[in-house]
Amino acid sequence: MQPYELTLAEAADAIRTRHLSPVELTESVLERIAQKEPHLRAYVTVAADRARSAARDAARDIAAGHHRGPLHGIPVGLKDLIDVAGSATTASSLVRADHRARTDSTVAARLAQAGAVLLGKTHTHEFAYGLTTPQTHNAWDTDRVAGGSSGGSAVAVAAGMATFALGTDTGGSIRVPSALNGVVGLKPTYGLLPRTGVTSLSWSLDHVGPITRTAEDAALVLTALAGHDPRDAASLSVPATDYRPRSGTDLAGLRIGVPRTYYFDHVDPETEDAVRRAIEQLHDLGARLVEVEIPMTRYIQATQWALMVPEATAYHENTLRTVPDLYQADVRVLLEAGELMTAGDYLRAQRSRTLMRREWARILKEVDLVAAPTVPTTAVRAGQETVTWADGTVETVSDAYVRLSSPANITGAPSLSLPVGHDSAGLPIGMQLLGRPLEESVLLRAGHAYEQTRPASGLAPAA
C-alpha cells in the first residue's frame, strides 16, 4: 500500500508512531496528483513547494516531540472558496482572477494550527452555484460528472490526490459529490464550523465540512475545526468535543427513521436497493427501524430556492453590475433573475423554514436519525441535462441532485453521506444519515459501525 492510499486515521497513526513521515506522505500524494490530475482536473492550483515546506516543518516538529494531533502532517485540499492568506480564492471564476486573500479563513487557520499540510485549492462549480463542477471529471468514470459544487474536493479524496479535503454545502454541495465519487461527506449542524473567510453562496444555508474516506476521518477533522468564531454571526458556542467514534459496531437502542415518503420517490432502483440494504445492515447491528413521514415535502424546493436565489444575488450585487460578462452563462442568469424576486418571496421562505425546522424536530424526537439516499441517481454523463424517471417525469440533473440533500440545509440539521455500494455501471451510491442538531456523534457512530461491516472501499480507479 502506498502512503497516498491511507485513510486520515491510518496516516495519522503511522505518523504518530514514526512509521511514516509527513514528508513521505506528502511526496506520495503530490506524485499521485502529478499522475492523475491531468485526467481529473480536481485542482485549481497545486502549491507543491509550499506543501513540501509545510511537510518538512511538521516532520521536524514531530521529531522534536511536538506532535499536535491527528491532522499533523496530513495533506489536505481546500475548496477554492476558502481563503488562505496570500493565495487567490478564485471560486473557479474569472470574476476572481485577480483575487488575493489577505488573511486565512478561520478553518484554514485552524487547519494550520493543527499542522495539516495544504496541497492546494480544489475546483468548485462557479461560486458554488451548481451541482456538477463541469471543469472536473468523476473519479470513477471521467465521462461522468464530478457532482458539485465541491466536485474538486470529492474527486481529490476519492482518487488519492488528498488525504482529506474541505468543501462547502448550501443545498448538498458536500454530500452530492461525495456520494457520486464514493467518499464520505459531512455537512455539520449550521454554525458548528465557522465560515469566516469562506466565500458565500447563501448565508442562511451555507456550511463548511469535511470530505474524507471514512466516517472516522470526518470525525477527526470535525474535532479539529469545530468551535465558536465571533466573526461568523451564525457560529455556535459549543464545548470542545471529541467526535471520534468508539470502536465496536453495536447499535442496540438506536432508532433509525426510514422515510415512507419523499426520499424514495423518483429514485433509481439500484440506488434504492443499495440504500435499503445498508439500512438493513444497520438493523442487523442492533438498530430499530421506524417508518417516518417526511414533513412539508411540497415546500422543500420552494423554500430552498426562495432562500438561496435572493441571497446569492445579494452577495454578487456589485460584480453583477461591473463585470457580468465574466460569469458563466448558467450562473449569470440565475443571479440576474434573482433581482426580480420580492421580499415577500424571501420572507415566506424564512417562515416556511421555521415550520419545517419544527416538523423535523418532532420527527427527530421519535427517531435518533433518518437514513435515506443522498442523491436519487449515480453520476450522469457530462453534458446530460435531464433525468427521466420511470413514470415519465423529467427533472433537471441539478434539481435531482439537490432534491434529497436540501432539507438538511433548510433545517440546519447535520447530514453524513457515506458510500454504500455501486450500480451496475460500477458507479458509487451514497446514503445519508440525518440527525438532530449538534448530534454529529450519533451519525458518525452509525456510519463508522456500518463501515466496519464492509471491506475497505479503496480508491477510485481514476483515469
Place this chain on the structure above:
Amino acid sequence: MPATELTPREAARWATRGGLPLPADRHAAVAATADHIHSVVAVLRELDFDDIPPALAYRAAEEAHDAAV
C-alpha cells in the same frame, strides 16, 4: 401566456427598478428564468403562517473580540 409571467420587456423594467439595467440580449433569458423561479417559489403562498416568524439569525449584542482559532 399566464398573467403572472413576465414579458422580456417587463423583466428588463423590474431589473432596472432593482438597479440592474440589463442589455437587450439578456431580457428574454432573464424573463424565462425569473418565471421558472416564480413558478417554484409561488407554492409557499399556500402555507398558513399565522403568527410564525421568519427564521432569521440576529443578535442584539455583537461580540467584538477576535476569533480564537
